[in-house]
Amino acid sequence: MLSSRLRLLAQWRKPLNRWARGRLWQIYDQSYDSLLGHAPLHRRWLEEMGLSSELDSLLSIGPGRGELELALCRDYGCNFGYAESHSRYCQAVEASFKEAGLGERIIERHRGYYQNFVPQQRYKLILSIHSWYSFGYDASLMRRTLNALAPGGSFILTITSEDDFFFLNALKQQGFSAEEFSRWATEQGFPHKLHQLRMSVSGSELVADGALTDNAKGAISFLKGKLWRKIPQPERQQIEQRFVQTTQHGDVERVYGLLHFHNTDQP
Numbered sequence: 001m002l003s004s005r006l007r008l009l010a011q012w013r014k015p016l017n018r019w020a021r022g023r024l025w026q027i028y029d030q031s032y033d034s035l036l037g038h039a040p041l042h043r044r045w046l047e048e049m050g051l052s053s054e055l056d057s058l059l060s061i062g063p064g065r066g067e068l069e070l071a072l073c074r075d076y077g078c079n080f081g082y083a084e085s086h087s088r089y090c091q092a093v094e095a096s097f098k099e100a101g102l103g104e105r106i107i108e109r110h111r112g113y114y115q116n117f118v119p120q121q122r123y124k125l126i127l128s129i130h131s132w133y134s135f136g137y138d139a140s141l142m143r144r145t146l147n148a149l150a151p152g153g154s155f156i157l158t159i160t161s162e163d164d165f166f167f168l169n170a171l172k173q174q175g176f177s178a179e180e181f182s183r184w185a186t187e188q189g190f191p192h193k194l195h196q197l198r199m200s201v202s203g204s205e206l207v208a209d210g211a212l213t214d215n216a217k218g219a220i221s222f223l224k225g226k227l228w229r230k231i232p233q234p235e236r237q238q239i240e241q242r243f244v245q246t247t248q249h250g251d252v253e254r255v256y257g258l259l260h261f262h263n264t265d266q267p
């Protein structure tokens with residue numbers, strides 16, 4: 001069991017280490033609003049769960065451009081910490097907080113790998129939205145993260161679900177899903193609840209005139225950590241066929257698995 005996990009993790013990590021290379025990040029930015037929807041989906045979920053109401057401190061692991069984080073800090077007046085390995089995103093976060101007059105709210109920053117960061121503060125909310133792929137089944141990092149939670153705080157970790165359209169049609173062999181991670185976390189003694197966040201994506205966004213759109217190719221490339229032209233031809237053909245078939249029926253669903261860990265100590 002363990003060796004199969006390590007194998008999956010190794011497969012997953014190899015392409016992901018290349019994510020930081022420029023072209024894939026451009027693709028990520030291009031398809032962010034239409035195909036990913038991370039910020040609005042999480043904002044809605046946090047509000048529905050009442051997790052944003054008494055928010056005084058937020059730590060983000062891999063915030064990327066940090067739209068959600070900025071909106072939360074602006075609307076709830078909370079302090080902010082982040083760990084981000086990509087210098088371009090560190091600059092973007094710093095610039096947008098400064099521009100919003102919230103520069104002083106940044107109480108902790110780690111510009112580098114989260115694995116090397118030991119938070120000095122405690123946080124009411126910790127977010128890892130689509131960044132945990134880089135860490136995989138790392139129990140000690142999980143423990144360190146949970147230790148940074150303030151009493152009554154929540155750690156939200158989102159990764160792609162097994163039910164996700166892209167996972168089913170292009171990523172399945174890579175194996176690292178929210179459901180698999182949730183099973184592992186339970187076995188390791190990290191109690192949590194698993195939720196699903198769903199978002200509809202227009203089929204015409206992905207396929208036009210019987211072929212994949214550039215946006216779809218870009219998103220697949222990003223998720224696989226490989227430029228489209230570097231994916232072997234038979235695999236590209238298979239992915240394209242699946243996308244064309246599935247989008248014949250109209251819209252498709254992106255599905256994310258959100259693991260919610262709660263620090264049950266009384267505030």
Ligand SMILES: C[S@@+](CC[C@H](N)C(=O)[O-])C[C@H]1O[C@@H](n2cnc3c(N)ncnc32)[C@H](O)[C@@H]1O
Nearest residue numbers: 038062063064084085086113114129130131134
């Ligand atoms: C897929 S993006 C998600 C960004 C943002 N959370 C969102 O939902 O749009 C993953 C983010 O994690 C960051 N990241 C990846 N590996 C990391 C690591 N080892 N330490 C810190 N940040 C990392 C990336 O630079 C990127 O900003």
